[in-house]
Amino acid sequence: MAMLAQSVLVTGSNRGIGLELVRQLAASPQPPQHIFAACRDATGPRGKALQELAARHPNIKLIQLDTVDLPSIRGAVQAVETHLKGQGLNLLINNAGVGSQATLQSVDAQEMLTTFAVNVVGPLQVAKEFLPLLEKAAKNAGTEGLSCSRAAIINMSSKVGSIGLCLGVLEAPMYPYRASKAAQNMVTRCLAAELRDKGILCAAIHPGWVKTDMGTEQAPMTVERSMQGILKVLGSLSQETCGAFLDWEGNCLPW
Numbered sequence: 001m002a003m004l005a006q007s008v009l010v011t012g013s014n015r016g017i018g019l020e021l022v023r024q025l026a027a028s029p030q031p032p033q034h035i036f037a038a039c040r041d042a043t044g045p046r047g048k049a050l051q052e053l054a055a056r057h058p059n060i061k062l063i064q065l066d067t068v069d070l071p072s073i074r075g076a077v078q079a080v081e082t083h084l085k086g087q088g089l090n091l092l093i094n095n096a097g098v099g100s101q102a103t104l105q106s107v108d109a110q111e112m113l114t115t116f117a118v119n120v121v122g123p124l125q126v127a128k129e130f131l132p133l134l135e136k137a138a139k140n141a142g143t144e145g146l147s148c149s150r151a152a153i154i155n156m157s158s159k160v161g162s163i164g165l166c167l168g169v170l171e172a173p174m175y176p177y178r179a180s181k182a183a184q185n186m187v188t189r190c191l192a193a194e195l196r197d198k199g200i201l202c203a204a205i206h207p208g209w210v211k212t213d214m215g216t217e218q219a220p221m222t223v224e225r226s227m228q229g230i231l232k233v234l235g236s237l238s239q240e241t242c243g244a245f246l247d248w249e250g251n252c253l254p255w
Contacts, residue, residue, distance in 0.1 A: 005090035012096030038065035067122030088137025094123035115176035138199030146201035164254030192243030
């Protein structure tokens with residue numbers, strides 16, 4: 001299996017999907033030279049599992065990053081740039097997110113706004129601030145076409161944000177979460193349209209319903225299996241899948 005990318009940054013990497021993604025990247029036969037594990041509490045108690053993982057893998061660098069705080073994002077960019085020493089960032093995975101089970105009866109404006117701030121505005125701001133490093137990677141890759149090994153932005157989405165599937169997906173209404181993921185999907189499409197000519201691939205991926213703090217123990221799939229699938233999908237992305245909405249097995253999902 002070829003190296004996915006020389007450098008990868010994963011937001012929300014202290015637990016669940018993000019933590020497992022970092023773990024599998026580090027354990028891969030050809031791991032990235034740089035794995036930037038970013039989260040709000042990288043050096044605090046909530047980052048303990050991540051800290052233990054980084055202690056075993058010197059290519060994992062812990063990055064303090066709050067995706068809804070612009071100074072924090074810019075500080076993370078500076079930290080990553082220092083580690084890269086003139087190289088660009090190949091792969092940005094916007095994984096940090098927040099769930100919500102709010103129904104029509106329980107939802108309020110503040111919960112909608114908070115969920116949108118984390119799930120929509122956060123990934124967009126992170127992409128915007130890291131764009132110069134992604135552009136540098138795309139320019140210096142020495143290859144044509146689009147791929148994660150050249151430069152890519154991957155947004156972790158969810159099929160419950162699919163407008164096309166909405167009437168057929170029987171989970172709870174989850175107004176803030178569903179609406180925010182639909183909006184995040186539009187952000188992904190806009191990024192794909194704007195950045196493909198710069199050599200940067202953009203796509204949205206649904207990891208499946210996974211046993212995590214957000215997915216709960218009721219979920220049918222382990223996080224290990226989901227991330228194994230996602231890493232295979234990431235390795236297969238190309239010009240043809242720029243702007244796609246895929247699941248963890250590589251199947252196309254309706255917007």
